[in-house]
Amino acid sequence: MAAAEVAAGDAAEGEQQQLLLLHLKLAFLAREPPACVLALARKAGGGSVAPHVQNFILESCTGAHVGGDQNCTYVTTILKKIIAEAELSSDIVIDGLYEEFGQFVSSKSNNSLLNRTDMIYKEISFLSPTNDNKLVSLVARLSCSINMLKGDTGCSLWPSSLFLSEFILSYPKIFSKKRCFELGSGVGLVGVCLNYVGSSKVILTDGDASTLVNMKTNMKMNNLCVEQEDSRLLKENNNK
Template identity: 85%
Template sequence: MAAADEEQQLLHLKLAFLAREPPSCVLSLARKAGGGSVTPPVQNFILANCTGNNAWGDQKCTYVTTILKRIIAEAELSSDIVIDGLYEEFGQFMSSKSNNSSLNRTEKIYREISFLSPTDDNKLVSLVARLSCSTNMLEGDTGCSLWPSSLFLSEFILSYPKIFSKKCCFELGSGVGLVGVCLNYVGASKVILTDGDVSTLENMKANMEMNKLCVEKEGSQLLKENKNKVQCKYLSWEEASESVLSDCMPDLVLGADIIYDPVCVPHLIRVLSMLLRRGNNRGTNNVANKEEISNEFSSTATEAPVAYIATVIRNVETFNCFEKAAADANFSVVNITNSEAPSSLLPYMLSYDRSSVQLLKITLST
């Protein structure tokens, strides 16, 4: 293996660990970095760059213990040498785990999502988003989970920064807030993140603060002097009205995995209608952005706002319901998944299936 390739494989291994990828994915990358087995040099790398990283304190205990157990078992099975430091580290984490059994019941896990630079063969990290996420989405905490569509939409934003730079961006169903971190990174003039679940909203605010973003408070003047402009708002689609959205005049509306329930589709369409229709009353406020958008995409520039929705079609009937409701609302829905495909900025996240995500560009037909 060439030195450059080995360096890249080791970087991917470290980033997968920090992203809290499933142990099987981390083990696969460890094998790849070792040319087919978890060699002593790879084990030393894991000790120095992964398990020794104390960024998240004790919350990583159970995860690290599992990783070490899998790495040791793999090395023993393949008749490779297991370095003493690996056994010692495993013993320390097992001891820490037994002394504090409450660690096994934590509801959150901290993940570092590192986006790699598309211009340097995925060897340089351009952005790191630190997020508190749910450990178990099956217990109703779906808003605090990290979904493939959110990763895909984030890659899209970072791949086409000029579309979002200097724009007011409004996200529906923001979840853990990853898209908001990316929007701020590319220089959006304002980022409005919304969610209809109170606990999800609180977690989102905490994530913004963890990423050193200024979370706007009601009546605050701080945002006017701060380059990190993020606002987290409660928004129930069922209760949303013109008056509720009166202070929101976004250039761009975004959403990830928000087409999931046919019961919610009418409410989603109604909110989208209000947000996209508002742009038609803004006169020439957005004219200066037309050339920029036109240069980024080949499509015709428009003054009206645009919505970008990333979604995994898990139920065809639900998606068909959305398409019909969108057509009835006079929306133009264009699938740009292939024509405007984002760069692959998360190659180390083996659990992330990019091929399952569709990207829709939605505008209000004139």
């Protein structure tokens, strides 16, 4: 009995560790503030950025095989903070982390296009039960503006769209098989969620030409079909 209890305790601890690492990855992909990512890295490491957490960041967050565009400035900042934290706490800093940091620093200095861009790639993840206890698991891939103060407000991810998206995913029956129309759709997150819950028709709008171009790009990144209303392709595609 004692051995069984120990095994159950180890399994629960392992599941908790995996959940902490998942939260860390989701925060990184969503481009949360570096202080938030660092705090989650500490928590996953039991109070410090332990080597196994460093390996996880290297393999699951910043590695070349990770999907989506890697924003050089953001990743460089995260790696710098992780390395500094590990050195400060006298933990081992794995060699791969130094090498990855060096590659991103070099890429940042050699690629003038990256230095000029005002856009950042984000993955917004939803993982929660609906009101009828069904599990929602959705990842929305978005290109967003880094600085809305420069006038790219339509390309920024606003808290209101996150709240509305959570509501849509939590109460899918309200929007399923409905024709939905959104004013000022911005990056298009709400549209991705409406398609996910099975809205029969989704119309997204915005008054800015550059925002519409970015929105269309985001729809394509999420494998959604964007065509004119009378298009045959649109009528034959479920992800419309």
